Amino acid sequence: APALNKDIANAVPAGVYAETVTAVQHYTDRLFRFRMTRPAEFRFRSGEFAMIGLMIDGKPLYRAYSVASPAWDDELEFFSIKVPDGPLTSHLQNLKVGDTVLMRKKPTGTLVNDALVPGKRLYMFSTGTGIAPFASLIRDPETYEKFDDVILCHTCREVSELKYGFDLIDEIRNHEFLAEVVGDKLKHYATVTREDYPFKGRITDLMRSGKLYSDLGVPPLDVAVDRGMICGSAAMLKETKQILIDAGLNEGSNNKPGEFVIERAFVD
Ligand code: A2P
Structure with missing residues (x-):
């Protein structure tokens, strides 16, 4: 039948x-x-x-x-x-x-705390849906045990695309346990590229110009204290990775932790 x-x-x-x-x-x-x-x-x-x-x-x-x-x-x-x-x-x-x-039954990936050597400040660089793994990590107390400062960078074409990130921050601030664990360690740096907004531009351009660091009130990238995770399109990964390499950071993996890790965001 x-x-x-x-x-x-x-x-x-x-x-x-x-x-x-x-x-x-x-x-x-x-x-x-x-x-x-x-x-x-x-x-x-x-x-x-x-x-x-x-x-x-x-x-x-x-x-x-x-x-x-x-x-x-x-x-x-x-x-x-x-x-x-x-x-x-x-x-x-x-x-x-x-x-x-x-x-499927087996999860995997390199954007994990275990793949980074200890540091003071963790940058999460994301574009579009590349914020997803960081939505997980910024809600995990372990991230705040490992780092004093966690900086979530998210760039989208338009302001409406930033809403998921802003909702996450609100959720954390209002969460009965997370709010205390996170305290003032988490910073959210959101920019757009194709609409008017107080924070404009690609994260790569903002890193190269130094505006990212002056806006945040932190010193430029320093391999002694700074760690990075990158998630976005192939082009964004390539460019952001090069900026971290130029600053002296080395790419890590699960087998060999390093100063930064990358993963491509889901595409279609
Ligand atoms: P732009 O608007 O200048 O292309 P998408 O939705 O196409 O994945 O883009 C998400 C965000 O990533 C957009 O703000 C886009 O900026 C930005 N972007 C695209 N390519 C790069 C790149 N090579 N480096 C950094 N940011 C990028």
């Missing part, structure tokens, strides 16, 4: 999690976030990504997504772009509460 065929076609593949969407929030016609249930046995480190998927025409389709929620949260959060003809996001953007999302 057709009904049976459809059920078989949409059956959850073996060996992956099938989770239930608990919340969906759209920010702009290009950005949204969703939350879903978390399997009790699923463990990850704040900043890691997982393979998230949907059954499309009877086949599972997965893409890498940074988990935006912290490791202690009993739900999982994701911040996604919406691409009109994107293979996954054209479907993902229609998610409703109660829908099923697939997730």
Whole structure:
């Protein structure tokens, strides 16, 4: 019978999690976030990504997504772009509460505290949805045990695209435990490139001109105390990485911690 065929076609593949969407929030016609249930046995480190998927025409389709929620949260959060003809996001953007999302079992990634050598100040450089792993890390108390200052830099084309970041900061300031742990250690530096706003420009230009540091009231990059994490488009990663290298910082990994780490943000 057709009904049976459809059920078989949409059956959850073996060996992956099938989770239930608990919340969906759209920010702009290009950005949204969703939350879903978390399997009790699923463990990850704040900043890691997982393979998230949907059954499309009877086949599972997965893409890498940074988990935006912290490791202690009993739900999982994701911040996604919406691409009109994107293979996954054209479907993902229609998610409703109660829908099923697939997730492969093993998380991974380099934007983790373990991949950085100790330091004083942690810069998180992000553009667009590249803020997602940092949404996880700024809500993890471990980040504040490791660093005295945490500077979340987020650049988008338009002001409306910054809202997810501002909501995160509000959530932290109003959170009964996090507010105290974070104290005044967290700074949020948000800029836009294609609209009027008090803080304008690409993060790379703001680093090169030094305006980032003067706006924040901190000295320029210093390998003795500063650490970095970068998440954005391929071009943004390349340019930001070069600025850190020029300042004497070395790239780290899980096997060999260093002074900065990078990861490409999800693209389609
Ligand atoms: P711009 O508006 O000048 O292109 P996107 O949505 O295309 O991923 O861009 C997100 C943000 O990243 C935009 O503000 C964009 O600026 C900025 N951006 C794009 N390329 C680079 C780059 N090579 N270095 C730094 N920022 C970049």
